[in-house]
Amino acid sequence: MRPHRDSDGDEDSGTAGIVSGRPRPDRSALTVTDLQVRVGDGDDARLLASLPHLDVRAGACVAIVGESGSGKSTTLHAMLGLTDGLRVSGRIMLGDTDVVSAPEKTLNTLRGARIALISQSPQSSLNPTMRLGTLIRRVLARHGIRGTEVRQRTDDALRDVMLDPDLLRRYPHQISGGQAQRFAIAMAVALRADVVLADEPTSALDVTVQAAVLQLLDRLRAEHGIALVLVSHDLAVVSRIADHIVVMRHGHVVESGPATDVLAAPSADYTGELLAAVPTLGE
Amino acid sequence: MTDGSPTQAPPLPVTATGNVPVPHSASGPASAPRRGRVRRLLGWSRHVGAVVLILIVLGAVLAPWLAPYPADGTHATHPLDTLAGPGAQHWFGTDAVGRDLLTRVLYGARTSLTVAAAVLTLSALVGVPLGVVAGYAGGVVRDVIMRITDIFLAFPALLLSVALAAVLQAGTGSAIIAISVGWWPWYARMTCVAATTIRTRGFVDSARCLGVTRTRIVLRHVLPNAVTPVLVQLSLDAGGVILTSAALSYLGLGPQEPTAEWGLMVQQGQDLFITDWWVVAFPGLAILLTAFCFNVLGEGLRSALDPHRELTR
Amino acid sequence: MSYLTQRLAQSALVVAGVVALTFAITRLVPGDPAVTYAGPRATARQLAAVRKQLGLGAPLPEQLWRYVTGLIRGDWGTSLHTRRTVLADISTALPATLELVGCALVLAVAVGLPLGLLGAHLRRGKGRWGRAVGDGSVRMTSMLAVSVPAFLLALAVQNLFAAQLGWFPVAGEYTPSLNQTSPLQHLTHLTLLDSLLTGNWPVLGSALAHLVLPALVMAAYPVGVVAQMTRAALLEEVAAPHARLERAYGFSRWQVLTRFSLRPASGPLLALLALVFAFSLVNAFLVEQVFNWPGLGRYASSAITSADAPAVAGVTVVVALTYVLTNLLVDLTQAVIDPRVRLS
Numbered sequence: 001m002r003p004h005r006d007s008d009g010d011e012d013s014g015t016a017g018i019v020s021g022r023p024r025p026d027r028s029a030l031t032v033t034d035l036q037v038r039v040g041d042g043d044d045a046r047l048l049a050s051l052p053h054l055d056v057r058a059g060a061c062v063a064i065v066g067e068s069g070s071g072k073s074t075t076l077h078a079m080l081g082l083t084d085g086l087r088v089s090g091r092i093m094l095g096d097t098d099v100v101s102a103p104e105k106t107l108n109t110l111r112g113a114r115i116a117l118i119s120q121s122p123q124s125s126l127n128p129t130m131r132l133g134t135l136i137r138r139v140l141a142r143h144g145i146r147g148t149e150v151r152q153r154t155d156d157a158l159r160d161v162m163l164d165p166d167l168l169r170r171y172p173h174q175i176s177g178g179q180a181q182r183f184a185i186a187m188a189v190a191l192r193a194d195v196v197l198a199d200e201p202t203s204a205l206d207v208t209v210q211a212a213v214l215q216l217l218d219r220l221r222a223e224h225g226i227a228l229v230l231v232s233h234d235l236a237v238v239s240r241i242a243d244h245i246v247v248m249r250h251g252h253v254v255e256s257g258p259a260t261d262v263l264a265a266p267s268a269d270y271t272g273e274l275l276a277a278v279p280t281l282g283e
Numbered sequence: 284m285t286d287g288s289p290t291q292a293p294p295l296p297v298t299a300t301g302n303v304p305v306p307h308s309a310s311g312p313a314s315a316p317r318r319g320r321v322r323r324l325l326g327w328s329r330h331v332g333a334v335v336l337i338l339i340v341l342g343a344v345l346a347p348w349l350a351p352y353p354a355d356g357t358h359a360t361h362p363l364d365t366l367a368g369p370g371a372q373h374w375f376g377t378d379a380v381g382r383d384l385l386t387r388v389l390y391g392a393r394t395s396l397t398v399a400a401a402v403l404t405l406s407a408l409v410g411v412p413l414g415v416v417a418g419y420a421g422g423v424v425r426d427v428i429m430r431i432t433d434i435f436l437a438f439p440a441l442l443l444s445v446a447l448a449a450v451l452q453a454g455t456g457s458a459i460i461a462i463s464v465g466w467w468p469w470y471a472r473m474t475c476v477a478a479t480t481i482r483t484r485g486f487v488d489s490a491r492c493l494g495v496t497r498t499r500i501v502l503r504h505v506l507p508n509a510v511t512p513v514l515v516q517l518s519l520d521a522g523g524v525i526l527t528s529a530a531l532s533y534l535g536l537g538p539q540e541p542t543a544e545w546g547l548m549v550q551q552g553q554d555l556f557i558t559d560w561w562v563v564a565f566p567g568l569a570i571l572l573t574a575f576c577f578n579v580l581g582e583g584l585r586s587a588l589d590p591h592r593e594l595t596r
Numbered sequence: 597m598s599y600l601t602q603r604l605a606q607s608a609l610v611v612a613g614v615v616a617l618t619f620a621i622t623r624l625v626p627g628d629p630a631v632t633y634a635g636p637r638a639t640a641r642q643l644a645a646v647r648k649q650l651g652l653g654a655p656l657p658e659q660l661w662r663y664v665t666g667l668i669r670g671d672w673g674t675s676l677h678t679r680r681t682v683l684a685d686i687s688t689a690l691p692a693t694l695e696l697v698g699c700a701l702v703l704a705v706a707v708g709l710p711l712g713l714l715g716a717h718l719r720r721g722k723g724r725w726g727r728a729v730g731d732g733s734v735r736m737t738s739m740l741a742v743s744v745p746a747f748l749l750a751l752a753v754q755n756l757f758a759a760q761l762g763w764f765p766v767a768g769e770y771t772p773s774l775n776q777t778s779p780l781q782h783l784t785h786l787t788l789l790d791s792l793l794t795g796n797w798p799v800l801g802s803a804l805a806h807l808v809l810p811a812l813v814m815a816a817y818p819v820g821v822v823a824q825m826t827r828a829a830l831l832e833e834v835a836a837p838h839a840r841l842e843r844a845y846g847f848s849r850w851q852v853l854t855r856f857s858l859r860p861a862s863g864p865l866l867a868l869l870a871l872v873f874a875f876s877l878v879n880a881f882l883v884e885q886v887f888n889w890p891g892l893g894r895y896a897s898s899a900i901t902s903a904d905a906p907a908v909a910g911v912t913v914v915v916a917l918t919y920v921l922t923n924l925l926v927d928l929t930q931a932v933i934d935p936r937v938r939l940s
Contacts, residue, residue: 128860445881533745553751
């Protein structure tokens with residue numbers, strides 16, 4: 001099965017990240033080439049996701065949009081190298097390292113330190129039996145940050161996401177969903193990750209909290225030059241902060257291009273359908 | 284491994300106690316053959332278990348025709364042929380009164396399987412209705428029924444059975460009753476949890492709004508959905524019942540002579556074990572094999588019906 | 597706090613129920629307990645006296661009341677068989693059983709937990725070999741351990757390692773002749789502890805040698821279930837959303853398993869241990885019989901064969917109470933380990 005290139009957006013995909021005011025706007029933080037993720041082997045293999053080309057610059061926000069099962073989350077997990085049991089081909093360059101071919105050990109030092117994940121269900125993604133402070137301390141220690149620097153980085157990061165340091169003494173079930181999501185973002189900030197992958201970061205939150213979290217993400221990528229990859233089913237969410245939009249369906253890219261173009265004049269029928277559905281989405 | 288997440292349709296609205304299997308499997312027709320292949324890999328042991336169990340059941344049903352000396356299964360003794368070792372005449376040897384052990388092991392399967400079936404049926408018949416009523420009625424009814432099951436569950440299962448069997452007249456019937464008394468509360472509790480969850484689901488509410496009667500809701504909606512986990516549990520428990528009934532018989536609290544029963548055979552043969560190993564080994568291995576197959580099958584069934592457990596990545 | 601009181605009230609209710617149910621069971625006894633007690637050749641006068649002594653003439657509610665107050669006062673009745681008070685019998689038998697069960701549980705955790713951990717790790721591993729052979733064999737071993745009847749295993753082990761190979765003593769708690777050469781001073785009735793405390797090395801050595809086989813047999817089932825449950829609970833945890841986040845922050849599969857999943861998985865495991873503890877107490881009925889171990893199980897078996905209702909009732913109440921207490925303890929510990937429990 002070959003990915004069908006029925007959209008004319010593919011050639012534009014290299015131009016993501018043309019947004020002003022970012023610290024290092026030219027540097028490529030993450031480059032994906034010919035990515036294909038399959039499940040099973042032999043004749044039984046099924047394509048879960050394919051992404052011919054994607055370049056995410058520092059400080060840019062790329063959104064991958066599609067309904068559930070479109071392969072957008074799989075793509076995201078492939079970027080982390082977390083594809084147990086799946087077959088991945090192509091290249092995902094994170095700096096000088098190819099995530100697809102790198103050994104597990106290398107990936108473990110990269111995950112968190114260079115590339116971080118913010119997941120869909122903020123509360124259940126935090127270990128239920130661990131105080132938030134313990135969790136962030138362990139995560140920092142995993143990447144060799146110890147001693148006074150732990151305190152320093154934690155405090156800075158919490159201030160950045162506007163969370164009270166008292167929260168560190170709480171357990172995940174004692175905080176709100178919005179706080180949990182902010183805390184997850186704070187972990188990525190504390191580790192100074194270059195690339196942040198956000199998997200439906202707002203779908204489990206109230207509408208008002210959604211806006212705040214999106215604003216926060218938007219501000220952080222501008223201030224810290226974080227390259228943000230945002231996965232969502234909701235074009236309304238995406239349209240607020242994305243520079244570049246990739247629309248996926250059934251594992252294939254149906255449209256890819258600068259956010260303004262895609263939103264204003266969708267070239268694929270499917271994107272049009274998604275756009276038309278925007279007002280009724282976001283229950 | 285397939286991706287555990289269903290490839291179509293958003294997940295069910297958040298009912299999310301999680302433990303109770305969703306009545307209608309979320310696996311779409313598209314992913315069915317793939318999953319089948321995975322199951323084949325995971326489940327060969329389950330199939331071996333099933334085949335051996337079918338053989339055991341066949342052996343039990345056809346014992347009068349299969350057994351070389353059918354009379355030995357019930358009443359006959361052969362004083363001149365005692366403690367013969369395994370050989371062409373007697374594949375499993377003979378016991379202290381000269382009975383053919385192969386015959387008795389086959390007849391023992393009848394006893395064990397009957398006891399297991401009776402215990403499970405009886406326990407389910409008592410536990411499931413109580414659980415459904417408790418779960419659906421809620422409130423005080425639920426509390427009372429659940430506190431009663433708590434009391435029964437405060438006894439380790441075998442203990443209640445032993446205590447009860449000790450005071451009843453020893454026999455097959457007493458053993459069945461004694462084990463069931465310790466067994467039904469599990470099903471009551473399980474069904475109650477399932478029924479409570481189902482009650483809070485939308486479809487029961489909408490049925491009630493449409494004016495469907497209470498009894499009808501329970502019979503048409505609550506019961507069928509609550510019964511699924513119990514059916515799985517029943518198959519998981521069969522091995523446990525076999526072991527419990529063998530233990531009761533071993534303590535002399537189950538079926539009595541001349542009934543062929545594996546636990547009883549082991550008890551009667553244990554003093555001869557050092558000199559005549561077959562007297563203990565064959566009935567003992569029969570218990571082990573049957574319980575093992577039931578456990579393997581039950582485990583396989585559970586993972587098959589609850590894909591979340593085995594297949595999620 | 598409210599969780600604690602609620603849990604305590606619930607336990608009290610269960611204890612009351614346990615006592616009532618035990619009473620009900622003992623009243624089911626066919627035949628006349630007075631005849632058992634007084635012996636077959638007792639005169640009608642003697643029988644009447646025994647009946648009065650045992651309080652059998654009174655109406656049922658009064659008997660129940662007498663039974664309950666007796667339990668509280670420590671008057672658990674007199675064994676029809678040993679003629680000693682049931683409480684005295686139990687207090688000498690229970691420690692021996694606890695020793696056995698304790699060893700079995702320690703083994704269960706020490707062997708079962710790593711086995712389950714290994715199984716879960718191999719299961720999640722990349723290699724097909726690890727998944728199929730490694731995890732498969734862990735599963736099959738634990739499945740076998742829960743499927744073997746305790747008495748069969750006891751007989752087999754006794755026959756092989758004691759009777760045939762002579763590596764271990766066949767039966768008993770320690771060599772009886774040591775009672776002459778170096779008599780054991782009873783402090784706690786736990787033989788291992790007593791001999792250790794009083795520095796009685798010959799008895800300690802002999803007791804340890806005698807303990808090995810029954811403890812191993814008693815441990816088989818607990819090892820199996822603990823391994824299975826650890827594996828299942830860990831697999832559930834590593835499939836949970838928090839595990840993906842931990843992986844995404846650079847922790848290896850093994851680290852996620854040991855450093856992040858064991859603790860959330862320990863709730864069900866602790867509950868299981870309480871269950872296994874209770875099961876082992878009853879399993880002792882079978883194993884002690886084979887190894888002639890002077891514990892509660894052997895006492896119960898002989899009480900059963902001699903239709904000794906007070907003794908059966910006493911053992912039943914003791915085991916059930918121990919179980920209720922363990923469950924309470926486990927629930928409270930769980931509330932400490934997993935903060936979510938306190939909420940519900």
